[in-house]
Amino acid sequence: MCEEVRQPSTQVPKxxxxxxxxxxxxxxxxxxxxxxxxxxxxxxxxxxxxVPAIFASAIGNEGGAFALTIPLLVLGLICGVxxxxxxSRCTWxxxxxxxxxxxxxxxxxxxxxxxxxxAMMLTMVVEILLGCIYFGSTAAYNAFSGVGVxxxxxxxxxxxxxxxxxxxxxxxxxxxxxxxxxxxxxxxALGKPLEFPSHGVYTNGSP
Numbered sequence: 001m002c003e004e005v006r007q008p009s010t011q012v013p014k015x016x017x018x019x020x021x022x023x024x025x026x027x028x029x030x031x032x033x034x035x036x037x038x039x040x041x042x043x044x045x046x047x048x049x050x051v052p053a054i055f056a057s058a059i060g061n062e063g064g065a066f067a068l069t070i071p072l073l074v075l076g077l078i079c080g081v082x083x084x085x086x087x088s089r090c091t092w093x094x095x096x097x098x099x100x101x102x103x104x105x106x107x108x109x110x111x112x113x114x115x116x117x118x119a120m121m122l123t124m125v126v127e128i129l130l131g132c133i134y135f136g137s138t139a140a141y142n143a144f145s146g147v148g149v150x151x152x153x154x155x156x157x158x159x160x161x162x163x164x165x166x167x168x169x170x171x172x173x174x175x176x177x178x179x180x181x182x183x184x185x186x187x188x189a190l191g192k193p194l195e196f197p198s199h200g201v202y203t204n205g206s207p
Contacts, residue, residue, distance in 0.1 A: 013176040048138065080127075088123040092116035160186050 002008040034051075037058035038044065047053045051072060055065035095106035110117035134141040163170065164186055171177050178185065 009175040017178075084120065084123055084127065087127075088116055088120035091123055092119040095119060157190055160189050164190070 002012050005011050034054060038054060039057040044050050044053060052065050052069045055068045056062055059065060059068075091100070091106055092109075094100045095103040097103075100106065106119045106122055107116070108118050109115065130144070133144060164183075168183065168186075171182070
């Protein structure tokens with residue numbers, strides 16, 4: 001998607017940094033009152049979607065809980081659109097380089113809409129099929145999505161680690177460079193993947 005942005009060498013890093021700051025601030029403001037009104041944890045973990053249950057427990061009204069859930073549903077929809085857009089662009093980029101089967105089809109760009117429609121439809125179908133796993137087995141879906149998050153985080157950590165091992169030399173003279181603060185952020189970012197080995201995967205209370 002960077003190819004669609006003006007001055008991507010500076011605008012994309014600025015957008016990434018701004019997103020982290022915004023999400024951290026909004027997430028903190030949202031989570032503090034949510035954690036404050038948490039009901040019994042043993043009962044809460046039995047729900048497939050605990051947030052509506054937290055709302056219902058806090059205000060004692062299912063209608064109000066549903067109303068508070070609507071913004072989350074809207075955000076989820078927007079997030080889904082963003083994920084589909086980003087994934088379709090990645091699929092198109094791989095297809096453009098001939099890196100996936102059927103590249104000649106997925107690399108085509110719809111001239112009317114000005115976007116890789118075929119790649120977007122492929123992404124949409126794959127996402128729907130993966131979502132269907134939930135209807136067959138919630139445990140399998142949770143395990144699949146959990147592993148996806150872990151490996152996605154690891155994939156983010158690999159280039160950061162490579163940059164640190166190289167002494168961040170490639171950033172010297174770069175259009176966007178956070179200097180020492182960037183180094184601190186890199187070290188903190190690498191700490192997240194290191195948390196995963198210490199956590200077990202639990203099913204029905206058993207590791």
